Amino acid sequence: MRLSSSGFNQQTQEGEKKCLNSELWHACAGPLVSLPPVGSRVVYFPQGHSEQVAASTNKEVDAHIPNYPSLPPQLICQLHNVTMHADVETDEVYAQMTLQPLSPQEQKDVYLLPAELGTPSKQPTNYFCKTLTASDTSTHGGFSVPRRAAEKVFPPLDYSQTPPAQELIARDLHDNEWKFRHIFRGQPKRHLLTTGWSVFVSAKRLVAGDSVLFIWPCYSVCYMLKKLYGNFSSFFFLGFFNMASLIRNEKNQLLLGIRRANRPQTVMPSSVLSSDSMHIGLLAAAAHAAATNSRFTIFYNPRASPSEFVIPLAKYVKAVYHTRVSVGMRFRMLFETEESSVRRYMGTITGISDLDPVRWPNSHWRSVKVGWDESTAGERQPRVSLWEIEPLTTFPMYPSPFPLRLKRPWPSGLPSFHGLKDGDMSIN
Amino acid sequence: MRLSSSGFNQQTQEGEKKCLNSELWHACAGPLVSLPPVGSRVVYFPQGHSEQVAASTNKEVDAHIPNYPSLPPQLICQLHNVTMHADVETDEVYAQMTLQPLSPQEQKDVYLLPAELGTPSKQPTNYFCKTLTASDTSTHGGFSVPRRAAEKVFPPLDYSQTPPAQELIARDLHDNEWKFRHIFRGQPKRHLLTTGWSVFVSAKRLVAGDSVLFIWPCYSVCYMLKKLYGNFSSFFFLGFFNMASLIRNEKNQLLLGIRRANRPQTVMPSSVLSSDSMHIGLLAAAAHAAATNSRFTIFYNPRASPSEFVIPLAKYVKAVYHTRVSVGMRFRMLFETEESSVRRYMGTITGISDLDPVRWPNSHWRSVKVGWDESTAGERQPRVSLWEIEPLTTFPMYPSPFPLRLKRPWPSGLPSFHGLKDGDMSIN
DNA sequence: GTGTCGGCCGTCTGCCGACAA
DNA sequence: TTGTCGGCAGACGGCCGACAC
Numbered sequence: 001m002r003l004s005s006s007g008f009n010q011q012t013q014e015g016e017k018k019c020l021n022s023e024l025w026h027a028c029a030g031p032l033v034s035l036p037p038v039g040s041r042v043v044y045f046p047q048g049h050s051e052q053v054a055a056s057t058n059k060e061v062d063a064h065i066p067n068y069p070s071l072p073p074q075l076i077c078q079l080h081n082v083t084m085h086a087d088v089e090t091d092e093v094y095a096q097m098t099l100q101p102l103s104p105q106e107q108k109d110v111y112l113l114p115a116e117l118g119t120p121s122k123q124p125t126n127y128f129c130k131t132l133t134a135s136d137t138s139t140h141g142g143f144s145v146p147r148r149a150a151e152k153v154f155p156p157l158d159y160s161q162t163p164p165a166q167e168l169i170a171r172d173l174h175d176n177e178w179k180f181r182h183i184f185r186g187q188p189k190r191h192l193l194t195t196g197w198s199v200f201v202s203a204k205r206l207v208a209g210d211s212v213l214f215i216w217p218c219y220s221v222c223y224m225l226k227k228l229y230g231n232f233s234s235f236f237f238l239g240f241f242n243m244a245s246l247i248r249n250e251k252n253q254l255l256l257g258i259r260r261a262n263r264p265q266t267v268m269p270s271s272v273l274s275s276d277s278m279h280i281g282l283l284a285a286a287a288h289a290a291a292t293n294s295r296f297t298i299f300y301n302p303r304a305s306p307s308e309f310v311i312p313l314a315k316y317v318k319a320v321y322h323t324r325v326s327v328g329m330r331f332r333m334l335f336e337t338e339e340s341s342v343r344r345y346m347g348t349i350t351g352i353s354d355l356d357p358v359r360w361p362n363s364h365w366r367s368v369k370v371g372w373d374e375s376t377a378g379e380r381q382p383r384v385s386l387w388e389i390e391p392l393t394t395f396p397m398y399p400s401p402f403p404l405r406l407k408r409p410w411p412s413g414l415p416s417f418h419g420l421k422d423g424d425m426s427i428n
Numbered sequence: 429m430r431l432s433s434s435g436f437n438q439q440t441q442e443g444e445k446k447c448l449n450s451e452l453w454h455a456c457a458g459p460l461v462s463l464p465p466v467g468s469r470v471v472y473f474p475q476g477h478s479e480q481v482a483a484s485t486n487k488e489v490d491a492h493i494p495n496y497p498s499l500p501p502q503l504i505c506q507l508h509n510v511t512m513h514a515d516v517e518t519d520e521v522y523a524q525m526t527l528q529p530l531s532p533q534e535q536k537d538v539y540l541l542p543a544e545l546g547t548p549s550k551q552p553t554n555y556f557c558k559t560l561t562a563s564d565t566s567t568h569g570g571f572s573v574p575r576r577a578a579e580k581v582f583p584p585l586d587y588s589q590t591p592p593a594q595e596l597i598a599r600d601l602h603d604n605e606w607k608f609r610h611i612f613r614g615q616p617k618r619h620l621l622t623t624g625w626s627v628f629v630s631a632k633r634l635v636a637g638d639s640v641l642f643i644w645p646c647y648s649v650c651y652m653l654k655k656l657y658g659n660f661s662s663f664f665f666l667g668f669f670n671m672a673s674l675i676r677n678e679k680n681q682l683l684l685g686i687r688r689a690n691r692p693q694t695v696m697p698s699s700v701l702s703s704d705s706m707h708i709g710l711l712a713a714a715a716h717a718a719a720t721n722s723r724f725t726i727f728y729n730p731r732a733s734p735s736e737f738v739i740p741l742a743k744y745v746k747a748v749y750h751t752r753v754s755v756g757m758r759f760r761m762l763f764e765t766e767e768s769s770v771r772r773y774m775g776t777i778t779g780i781s782d783l784d785p786v787r788w789p790n791s792h793w794r795s796v797k798v799g800w801d802e803s804t805a806g807e808r809q810p811r812v813s814l815w816e817i818e819p820l821t822t823f824p825m826y827p828s829p830f831p832l833r834l835k836r837p838w839p840s841g842l843p844s845f846h847g848l849k850d851g852d853m854s855i856n
Numbered sequence: 857g858t859g860t861c862g863g864c865c866g867t868c869t870g871c872c873g874a875c876a877a
Numbered sequence: 878t879t880g881t882c883g884g885c886a887g888a889c890g891g892c893c894g895a896c897a898c
Contacts, residue, residue, distance in 0.1 A: 056700045064723075066716045087699055094699040135880055139869055144879060187873055190879065194871065270700060271515055271522040272484045273709060274725040278701050280716065281709020288494045288708065295492070297702040563859055567890055572858060615894055618858065622892065 021255055023217050024173055025084040027127055028093045028257040031342050032334055033302040035082050035095055041313040044075045044099055047355070047365040048309025049282050049298060056304050059275040066280065071287040073363030075101045076313060080295060086173035091204065091258050093173070094301045097310060101290040126153050129213040129259070129340045137201055137208045142194040145182075150191035153216045154254070157184055168193070170214065170256035178256055200256075209261035211340065216254055259303075259340065307366075311387055319387035320364055327351060331370070331389040335380070345380060346392075347372040355383060449683055451645050452601055453512040455555055456521045456685040459770050460762055461730040463510050463523055469741035472503045472527055475783070475793040476737025477710050477726060484732050487703040494708065499715040501791030503529045504741060508723060514601035519632065519686050521601070522729045525738060529718040554581050557641040557687070557768045565629055565636045571608075571621040578610075578619035581644045582682070585612055596621070598642065598684035606684055628684075637689035639768065644682055687731075687768065735794075739815055747815035748792055755779060759798070759817040763808070773808060774820075775800040783811060 026033065036042045054060050077099035086093050101107075128149035130136075136143050145154070157164035165183040172178065181195040206212070273281070282298070289296035300310060325331075332344045351369035354361055366383035454461065464470045482488050505527035514521050529535075556577035558564075564571050573582070585592035591613040598606050609623035634640070701709070710726070717724035728738060753759075760772045779797035782789055794811035 053700060066712075066720075085699065092699065096702070133880060135882090138881090140882085141870065141872095147878065183871095185872075186879095187875095188878070192871090198870075270698065271513065271520065271727050271729060272481060272698060273701075273706050274524075274713070274727060276725055277709040277713040278706065279709075280712045281701060281705040281707075284494075284708045284712040285702070285705040292494075297704055299699050299702060301699060561859060563861090566860090568861085569891065569893095575857065611892095613893080614858095615896090616857070620892095626891075 020084040020086065020173055021171075021217070022084060024215055024255045024257050025086070025093050027129075027213050027215055027255075028086070028091070028173065028259055029302040030259075030336050030340060032336050033308075035084075035097075035300075036079050036310065036312045038079060038082055040079050041102070042077055042079045042099070042310050043313055043316040044077050044101075044286070044298070045073065045309040045311075045363075045365045046071060046075070046283055046286050047073060047360055047363060048305070048307055049286075050279055051307070052301055052305035052309065053275070053278050053282060055306060056301065057270055057275040057278060061279050062276050065276060065283070067359055068283045068287045071283060071290060073360040073365060074316075075099075075286060075290055076107050077101050077310075079310070088174065090260070091173055092260075092301070092303060094299050094304075096297060096299055098295050098297050099289070099310070100295045101286075101293055103293050126217070127213055127215040128153055129211050131211045131261075131339070132206060132208050134208045137206055137210075139198060142192050142197045143180075143212075145191035145193060147191060149214070150182075153214050154182060154191070157182070159184070168254060170254040172256050172258075204258055206258060207261075209263075211259040211261070213257045213259065213340075214254060215257070306381065307385065307388065315387045316364075319385075323386065323391060325349060325352070325368065325386065325389075325391050330392040332392060333384065333389045345372055345374060448512040448514065448601060449599075449645070450512060452643055452683045452685050453514070453521050455557075455641050455643055455683075456514070456519075456601065456687055457730040458687075458764050458768060460764050461736075463512075463525075463728075464507050464738065464740045466507060466510055468507050469530070470505055470507045470527070470738050471741055471744040472505050472529075472714070472726070473501065473737040473739075473791075473793045474499060474503070474711055474714050475501060475788055475791060476733070476735055477714075478707055479735065480729055480733035480737065481703070481706050481710060483734060484729065485698055485703040485706065489707050490704050493704060493711070495787055496711045496715045499711060499718060501788045501793060502744075503527075503714060503718055504535050505529050505738075507738070516602070518688070519601055520688075520729070520731060522727050522732075524725060524727055526723050526725050527717070527738070528723045529714075529721055531721050554645070555641055555643040556581055557639050559639045559689075559767070560634060560636050562636045565634055565638075567626060570623075570625045571640075573610075573619035573621060575619060577642070581642050582610060582619075585610070587612070596682060598682040600684050600686075632686055634686060635689075637691075639687040639689070641685045641687065641768075642682060643685070734809065735813065735816065737793075743815050744792075747813075751814065751819060753777060753780070753796065753814065753817075753819050758820040760820060761812065761817045773800055773802060775808075 050061055079097060080100055081096075081098040083096045084093065085096060128146065130146060130149065133144070135141055154168060155166065157166055163183055163185040165181060165185075168180045168182045170178050170180070178200050179196045180193040180200070183192050183194055184190070185192065200206075270278075285296045288294070298310070300308070302308075327349055329349045330346065331349060332346045334342055335345055337343050347370045349368055350371050352367055353369065354363060355366045356363070364386060366381075366385050368384050368386060368389065369382060370384055370389075371382075372380050478489055507525060508528055509524075509526040511524045512521070513524060556574065558574060558577065561572070563569055582596065583594065585594055591611055593609060593611040593613075596608045596610045598608070600606065606628050607624045608621040608628070611620050611622055612618070613620065628634075698706075713724045716722070726738070728736070730736075755777055757777045758774065759777060760774045762770055763773055765771050775798045777796055778799050780795055781797065782791060783794045784791070792814060794809075794813050796812050796814060796817065797810060798812055798817075799810075800808050
């Protein structure tokens with residue numbers, strides 16, 4: 001990922017310029033989504049790509065589609081470029097990746113080389129996410145800001161005013177500006193966004209159940225100071241307020257993103273190309289690239305795709321070659337919750353076999369059949385891939401970053417899952 | 429095309445049911461668009477399909493795309509199925525066609541067989557199309573209906589009322605109902621759509637410059653009667669009015685479509701699949717179908733595609749084998765006007781050569797280089813295909829359906845270009 | 857014949873605290 | 878702490894003929 005110093009992703013492609021803030025993109029993508037670093041080696045799975053296309057076009061892959069015997073079920077590639085995008089109409093986030101398959105010789109040698117470590121997910125340090133209520137989206141009123149959220153990510157109000165109020169300016173993924181009146185009023189007092197809010201709701205076509213998230217990308221020096229020193233000194237408070245304004249206005253503007261609820265099938269049948277041709281296209285493109293060792297381009301749609309299909313080589317090698325799994329083994333796996341935080345679900349391995357023995361024999365893609373502990377397991381997939389799960393009964397070959405029943409915040413050096421709650425940490 | 433007796437196109441595809449009125453679809457598609465009949469033989473041009481994908485994704489075909497030497501520049505196919513669709517979001521019309529390439533032997537024999545005649549464009553007999561003004565789309569008022577249009581396609585008003593008014597119910601391509609108050613008032617008197625109009629404008633996101641069209645699919649017995657007998661008898665008029673209501677309410681409801689202005693690039697980069705993969709996909713799908721003589725599916729998007737790329741075999745054979753063209757020859761060609769009627773432009777053939785000698789040698793697709801008579805020729809393409817033009821200096825091998833300087837309406841048996849004006853008929 | 861406007865009324869938007877969950 | 882409501886004032890939607898091109 002090419003990131004300029006301001007944290008914006010400058011991309012020039014056929015005259016079209018896009019500035020996408022990486023932190024905002026990751027916040028919208030969710031806590032479990034991470035993109036492999038540019039220049040690293042990754043493994044690309046045509047099957048997973050096919051699943052994404054099937055989910056996007058709402059059509060399963062057809063039997064008419066030809067086999068590509070020359071295309072292996074996984075392709076080890078050099079990741080040449082990653083750019084973050086958002087759909088102009090829907091704000092849906094997606095990433096464009098340029099991949100180059102390694103030569104046959106390199107594909108074999110790669111297990112001997114030191115593998116790169118995947119970068120942890122870059123969840124913003126200072127953000128909040130709220131699912132919109134009926135009142136939030138109604139034309140009758142504004143947006144009710146949860147108190148902690150407002151205090152955490154909005155610039156502090158001047159509470160000597162009656163009522164305390166300010167204008168907030170936030171930028172979305174397309175770098176559009178949105179202005180809101182932020183006011184602290186009512187009985188009991190609460191934070192509200194009033195003027196400007198309804199324009200945003202109608203422009204983004206938000207409905208109750210969708211989520212909105214605010215980020216203050218500046219690591220909150222102000223918040224830390226406030227925590228440390230409190231409001232005991234009005235003299236200090238005023239100085240603090242000025243500093244906060246300064247930081248906010250300089251480079252670190254307030255950012256604003258949306259995450260739509262999983263509405264039942266917002267599909268577009270994409271009148272451009274038949275879904276069959278799309279499936280053939282992705283296979284033929286990968287096969288051609290593999291045959292000629294040339295680059296090809298894919299789109300990864302984190303919120304539409306059932307699973308990541310471009311994963312760091314190191315993750316793949318560890319899971320496939322350095323981990324022993326067997327039928328009956330217990331495991332756990334991370335999922336995103338409704339509130340966009342993270343929790344684990346537990347299950348048992350019930351089988352290990354090819355998902356599609358005809359087209360993709362000897363593929364590791366979703367090769368593990370599983371049963372889930374909780375009875376609401378209908379929502380979770382019956383097949384997973386080795387690198388998605390964390391086996392429990394084998395001795396871990398590398399220290400797990402998720403010790404059980406951790407009661408304190410993450411040490412700063414470890415991957416930060418910001419939305420993780422203490423209650424979600426324990427195994428249930 | 430499977431058409432039920434009510435003129436609706438019943439399609440069941442994976443549980444999804446669509447009812448598209450054929451007449452409305454053609455009205456929205458424009459006067460020059462015609463779909464070959466089901467069961468007929470057609471010629472499919474991968475190059476033209478590629479052009480449509482390029483136009484839809486706003487990306488030209490890349491040099492990285494592999495050649496498909498086994499895929500000829502044109503594929504003679506059996507047309508197994510044609511279904512008419514409209515994009516749920518934008519109402520953009522498109523057609524889905526299922527094609528099956530003939531076997532190599534059949535491809536050769538086909539020129540010996542009697543070729544089917546293409547069906548003429550099915551422009552509705554009783555419709556009007558108006559480009560929306562600023563006042564039409566403003567929230568300040570309603571829709572001003574041109575007088576002739578209202579008298580032609582709306583049920584007649586009861587002019588004994590003061591003011592004369594009625595409720596109109598019209599159905600769009602998705603079979604949604606729209607209700608409008610139709611009133612005849614003002615000084616001078618005019619036809620207006622008031623209540624209900626603004627809901628329609630905002631729902632369809634219409635802006636000034638877009639067009640709206642109304643159809644009364646019943647061949648207007650009422651209108652004919654009115655023309656013949658006039659309003660001289662109030663007794664007759666009342667009887668006429670009742671009959672008209674009866675006809676309208678029975679089966680032949682008022683239909684309503686939209687045509688958006690050619691706004692500069694409303695592109696969606698289609699985050700599903702890279703444009704390279706899409707181009708590869710359409711080529712690979714066609715190549716695979718040709719190799720196995722199996723069916724494949726394409727989408728034809730009349731208002732996005734630069735040219736038709738599935739044409740009746742008879743049209744192709746006539747143009748390519750039974751018409752002599754040479755450099756310097758004069759020709760004329762039909763174009764759609766801003767007002768969605770038809771006019772000819774004239775030009776001269778300046779060359780005959782391959783559009784893409786490397787990928788598509790010996791292709792007839794856009795093999796004719798042309799110069800246009802009028803200086804605004806920048807809008808018209810510099811290359812056309814043989815079957816798009818009408819050569820002038822050769823003796824026509826079949827009677828032209830467009831005699832010069834025709835001053836009377838079309839004989840009812842001939843193809844009807846309803847919007848054609850007398851003034852447009854003469855060569856300028 | 858029809859596009860745009862000023863005038864006028866009615867509905868809905870949108871800001872407020874009350875109140876309860 | 879925050880979701881929803883009634884109350885209220887002002888903005889905007891939307892129907893009308895006047896008028897001009």
